[in-house]
Amino acid sequence: METSDAAGLFVFAAACFGAASSGALFRPGKWYANIRKPWWTPPDWLFGPVWSILYVMIAISGWLVWRRAGLAGAAAPLAIYGAQLLLNAGWSGLFFGLRRLDLAFAEIVVLWLSIAATIVAFDGVDHRAALLLAPYFVWVSFASALNFALWRLNPSPVSRELA
DSSP: OOHHHHHHHHHHHHHHHHHHHHHHHSOOHHHHHHSOOOTTOOOHHHHHHHHHHHHHHHHHHHHHHHHHHHHHHTHHHHHHHHHHHHHHHHHHIIIIISOOHHHHHHHHHHHHHHHHHHHHHHHTTOHHHHHHTHHHHHHHHHHHHHHHHHHHHSOSOOOGGGO
């Protein structure tokens, strides 16, 4: 791997883990432990490893597109990719920070659509990059259903007293 390729991969990894850092800023806490959850909610310990693997795959996906077409050649696909990373970063603040399950659900639907758009855009540049995003799309589909179920089970904003 050339130095420029390694530097590019580092940039994509930094962007992905920058988006992931919102999860460290806005942690579930006691309030999340106390809200009603559907029976199919995964255990809390599962989210960290799953997201870590997904962020690595997301970074490699973006890097593959950049390597194949460059910034100029893949400007639109990489712009969509950047938008989905920003949406990804914003969800934790809405859900865990503001405890607005309704707004978080609306946002995750837009995130889900942006991931689908990224997959379609990336497929036109590098099919492997699109395939690397498929598990992310599946996980966010599941997360969207979970967010919706949590909102329906806890329709009013959760009290700050549970923090």
